[in-house]
Amino acid sequence: MADYMKPVALLLLLLNMCMYIILAVIGGWAVNIAVERGFIIGPDLRLPAHFHPIFFPIGNFATGFFVVFSLIAGVFGIASGIVGFTHLHFWNYHSLQPAATFSLLAWGLTVLAMGLACQEISFDRRNAKLGTMEAFTIVLTVTQFFYVLAIHSGSQGAVPVERRGNFA
Template sequence: MGSSGAKPATFFFLFVNLVLYLIITIIASWLVNHGIQDSLEQASVLSIPARIFPIYYPFGNMATAYVVIFSLLAGVVGFTTSLTGMSHAAQWNASDLYAASASSLITWSFTLLAMGFACKEIDIGWSGSTLRVLEVALNIVYGTQLLGMIAIHAGIEELSRYRGGIV
């Protein structure tokens, strides 16, 4: 099959993303649980706009709920995509790499959305240490997901060259 330089890079980035998305999912799940437990008594004294969102966070600011919910969504989708992407990359044929490419693009979009809310939370003001860890993990996984997508596309290009342009 020739030199397969993109395959080890793809596995590396998918494994790093798997670990990072697992960390994001764990932290965001803990934050959702913490928010649900404290919301009944804490949110009852808030004004109407703040009471509309069902989860109130006594830490952070008004963007915290959005960061946590979208981080949880990005973490679950990213973990699943990284796990299935490793399976697709193990096959290393065009159809599996196209499936990995499409799912990694969707995951990157969710991660970009969560990172955008995290940047807004940073812009608004103060956040606790757990939220800072979540924000840093989102910023790191945004870059590694992008590099993983590039590695998958390099693998598709490599297969295309190896088979004479027929994928």
Template sequence: MYVIVLGIGAWAMNRAIDYGFIIGPGFKLPAHFAPIYFPMGNAATGFFVTFAMLAGVVGVASAIAGLNHIRSWNASSLPSAASITGVAWIFTLLAMGFACKEIELEIRNAHLRTMEAFLIILTVTQLVYIAAIHGGA
């Protein structure tokens, strides 16, 4: 699921770069310029996509560390799996908070709705994953 979040986030970031503000020597800044501008969505979209992509990268690292822990299944692999899992959950919680804000502000497309749903599901799933990793100790 984190890979899907990364894919949708990469699409949104690419679209923001392609259709965002063009700033150069002959251009003036727009009146309400924001460095995190996304042509789709609302005011929370830039923050949501940025933190969703961070959560996706750390979540994939968490899955890799968890698989390594399951493969070796010893006390020396548990701390790294548990710590990266906690960091991934914190980033996922932060991205879910921005997803909730984006839902509250409405105006968003189907891709963003999909990413919001995945992040809300991943927040609960990551918490269960933390419990499973610590339960294996």
């Protein structure tokens, strides 16, 4: 495998891992706020007219979906980082497959969360920590994509061990 891409992949992996951890921590904070400050409905009370299925007292109507998908993307990103460290340790064809799979899943979920972040930005009325979460999600979409490209370009010319050798 092309060893010149290994340092680039390591740098992107460390950056993404730190950012995904921060994304998951802020997402956990937002879920905690929603649980603590959510609606309390008594037996004889009705739901408010603008009740949202995923209600967050901070932010706007897109916040609930954005936080949930960002939290899921953060967990997949952390898993992608763990598998990515294993791939960087071995740096062979067999470790590439799980690393590529997890990184592509994490990138796809991050793109979904980025779309919701853009929707939330367009609505205004949001918390400063949610603004940080939106910025991290948008930056992670780009850096995770470059990480996927780095591990795939590092695998150019990689052939499984079973196919090497003399076929005569």
